[in-house]
Amino acid sequence: MSQAFNKVPLSWHEQMINLLSERVVIVDDTGTILYINEGYCQFIGTTMEEAIGRPVQDVIENTRMHIVTKTGQEERASVQKINGSEMIANRFPIFQDGKIVGAVGNVMFRNPEEWLMYKTKIQNLVDELNYYQAKVHKDLRSKYSFEDLIGSSSKFLTAKTWAKRVSGSNSTVLLMGESGTGKELFAHAIHHESTRSATPFVAINCSSIPEHLFESELFGYEDGAFTGAKKGGKKGQIELASGGTLFLDEIGDMPLSMQSKLLRVLQEKEIVRVGGHKSIPINVRIITATHRDLEKMVEKGGFRQDLFYRLNVIKIDIPSLRERKEDIPSIAKQLLKKLEARFYRNGIELSAEVIERLLQHSWPGNIRELENILERSINMLDGKTIKLLHLPLYLRDCETEEIDGGNPIDSPVFQSVSKPIPVQPLKETLAQIEKQAIQQALARTNGNKLEAAKLLEIGKTSFYDKCKLFEIN
Template sequence: MQVKDMVSPVPFHLRPSDTIATAVRYMLETKFTVLPVQDSELVGVFTNSILYRLILAGVSLDEPLEPYLKQDLITIPSDTPYEEIEELVRNSDVGTGIVVDPDKRVVGLLTKTDIVMFLLRSSTLLREQLETLLQSITAGTLMLDQERRILYANSAFARITGTDAGILASKSLNEMLPELDAEIPSPHDGDPFVSKRVLLNGTPLLAQICAFSMLGGETGIIVVFQELTELEAIAEELESVKKWRNRLHTVLEHAYDGVVLVDEQGMIQFVSQGLSEFFRIDQQQLIHQPISRVLPQLDVSGTLESGLSDMSPPMEMNGIPYILKRIPIRAGDQVIGAVGQVMFRQLKELAEMAKRIHLLESQVAYYREELKKQIPVKYGLGSITTNDPAMLRLKRTASQAAKGRSTILIRGESGTGKELFAHAIHAESGRRNGPFISVNCAAIPEHLLESEFFGYAPGAFTGAERSGKPGKFDLANGGTLFLDEIGDMSPGLQAKLLRVLEEREFYRVGGTERIQVDVRILAATHQSLEDLVARGVFREDLFYRLNVISLDIPPLRERGGDILLLARQFVQELQLEHGTAVRELDPQVEQALLTYHWPGNVRELRNCIERALTFAEDGWIRLSDLPSSLRSGSHARIEHKRAGNDSGATWKHKREQEEREMIIRILETCADNKSHAAKQLGMSRSTLYEKLKKYNLS
């Protein structure tokens, strides 16, 4: 506190040439009894006593001030501390002081009234701050005067005693709480601080009693009450912390060859005995010293700045090789220190073990490559059977697209073979020797999608595996990740997928380490992503990121020339699996297959042939072996041709009615299990839900 905090500022500048009348006018306006007069610096003061003498002498008020100024002045520098001001006021008869800055310019006037008002404001502020502090602490606080009247009691004391703090003020302690009055002794001059255990309302308390001086020389008493149960709990916690500290030190002493622990400033907080002996420096000389100065070989400043772990190359100390591993210590996202682990024992054995591990890894890599050469790719573009010109063009486009790294979006109705194309593109690409991981976005529950894609760190959530779990991106690293039914992906996961596509990195659920990944994305959908974008359920930026190359697979009904070709291929493949001997398709079967509209596409055709093989006899698939939907469809088409009229609307209604009845029957067979029903119907679960909504079966 300095004098400049107490002065009254001077709102004018009187000069020696100004008249006495001007000074009188300023005195009336400001109520000052002393007016400073300055030119380039202070030259004197004009006081009310000088004015009175001039009036009695009959001096004209138009006279200049300069001849009448008092020039033997005592000024006060503006940076004078309060203690010197207090001494000056106590020993001086002058009621007003002139406060000047280092250049002798007037800063203001200091009066005894200014000092008193400043002290009043300061004492009021201190009282308010003290009351706020006493009200905020959990300990009960009581202030008594010499007669043991209550001067102050905070809310914690009122809570402990079960009384109202407002009622207690100015009352005698003996009157309000006689049992407490009897328990509290008065501190003596020889022992001004007393601690005593007291019992109040059945609660054990520790009362800390001390005396304080009041105005007038009286002695008051301050009592602070602390609940013993709270103190005992704190003591137990401190004892527990002390035990764990000793355990941690014991572990660090024996877990590694040497350990050093530094804070965020690089100051050493702990050094193991083994490390100090290795570097031949006393432990006590290292504690609280900068590691960069006392152990520059173990400097961890890079780890503190980057927040990343690293390991040094082999180093040497006194002819003994050692390795240093630096590990950051984090509190949330902030690095608060680092650990240096020094390994110097059994390094030769570790080197030999590393050589053996490297040899084994080389052998495993060799045999893995040899194994890949022996095992052919499961699916290729040659596995896609077609004579349709549009499909042949699509295969050529897929072959060219497979050679690049761009994301490919495969579109088509359910059952058209989108996953087969994805396998074929992977097999044709430079990643054919890498993994191919397929994920059905519609089949995984939404709350598990993120952990399935990105994996999770150890202990990320309740029920998680202790060691954590890799995600699909981890498994597909170096290969291809196929995202089927991507239109069903949640908006939150869409944003994270976009980040992976753009940055090629991700974080595991509950993890803080950034994972770099090299994955090519193939996506497939039977929905119109443009419509989903327009409805706001699919991110537009993700759509454009996925739709770099688009392959649109036509439905089977638009590839009439492929129906019988595929049917005969399925007969050859499936009869080996089922152990049947079917030679050919009945002409009526061929007609039924060609006239059916195939809502389930190639998948429905395969399921139809598989069913027919089960019931076929004498080496032929007859019309009676086909599902009822195909038989009725064939009959209706034949009748339609005979009638020779346009009954398209009737035919569509009949087909929808048959499809509705079939869905109801399959759902009953599957006990209303939508996933199983969709599999038997040869459609995706999302398509089944659309059918249920269409036929009002929800």
């Protein structure tokens, strides 16, 4: 190390000292000043010419530099009175061949005000860091408990009881149910009730991640793994969830190429970041959810059989809203409270006619559809009671719909977008029916294309392509 330092030109030494510290003094083993820089001289009101060669105690008030050369003990952040104030200084002995040959000292803060200024800056940074850490911690916590799962129907209570019972386990859970039935709420509640409740809960919607980004999103990446990669790399969602719960929503939409990699995570309990070589051990509980029939997907080759068996350890079927219509009034009441806070309203109620109409509807969009309807109604509301006239047109006319969940093609919404189809080539006929089905799905979801794609059970990309083809905005 010393040989390497000898290669540094002597003319650089003083400049380096001044750059690294504003106020520096160096003494020999007798306490005589060998060097003092300009910054220190200005601080104590002297010059380098006057100070160098004199005993340090004659130049610097209340100094202990000459004492450090005798004791050989360093003194860090020592308070020293000087110029009528108190400064904070460091003092270090210098050794050569095991003997003390001198000492070096520097002033960290010239007065309490300077220290306070630095302390304030540091404290602000610490406070900001704590704020963002708390925010991240909050974002990675479960937001719902079993108390938030409202309903008293037998099918719903069975699902809720079963979910509560398995919360304490570390086994994987597969939540089955139509889109909008509350599968994510169940996942939050299971984590909240588990022994991992104080650890991260990370939720990923597999249908919303482009296939080419899936691996880096799930496993993270190392610095320079690909063009545009964040400097220093990035942790993946699985790594962020380590110690807690990873919720993979719409697992049926996970690309086949990623299914094999997820299977390896479940088997080996470790991941490798994109562009990396080091295995990172992880401890995570997996909860998955889907509205698809995974067993049929396995038969058709759309889902790995070995992964299906790994995920299907504990299967919980969540009933659709049309299977638990007796729960609609209590669910609507809870949703209204949630919406009241968002719209700064209170005391909103449903009229008896509205409740009756809600009970007649077949609810293809389930609880999500119910929430959309209530939100729309509040936007149309002048008073505090939601009446039939505040409901969407397709609900106001739903008396022609079969009460027990008739064919969607017979619904008023479909009739409103359908036209008589003339005899024409089969290809054109099918295209027209396909277009009408998309229009009906969009009407059901109030224009939400992602939800409409889920209702039709087609991929998001395919849905957008068909909308473009049929010129549906």
